[in-house]
Amino acid sequence: MNARRQKRLWSILAILALVAGSIGAMLYALQQNINLFYTPTQLVEGIGADKIRPEIGQRLRIGGVVVEGSVVRDPESLLVRFDLVDTGPTVTVEYNGILPDLFREGQGIVAQGHLVEDRLIRATEVLAKHDEEYMPPEVAKALKGIQHVPPSQQTATESAGGY
Structure with a gap:
């Protein structure tokens, strides 16, 4: 060479x-900065064939439904504890801050934070999800008198513009 x-x-x-x-x-x-998303069942039982579970201290996001009757507020601070569930075991989330307006029991949420214990997450952010059928009150009032006919029930003349 x-x-x-x-x-x-x-x-x-x-x-x-x-x-x-x-x-x-x-x-x-x-x-x-990697945030893995888990459901409560995946957090407790693990993911995949190897049943890989997050480590204590790991940063993660978890999504589920707030269990009815599980929300406990500290009267002297903004600390809130509540349980999350999907289809299996429950996981406790601890959050110190103001919760979103849409947060309530039976509502779907996503929490971002750190795993403190096997089933305890200390959240730094809580996001509440609303259902797909939500409509602002102003829009609902404006549409109150309008009758919607699904496309599958329209006749040929209605779908062609009424001619």
């Missing part, structure tokens, strides 16, 4: 090593 080819080979290997090192450094830095 002549000197020119050898120089090119070393240059290409150096570039590849730098690219691999920078990708490795980025993945290592982003590792702390």
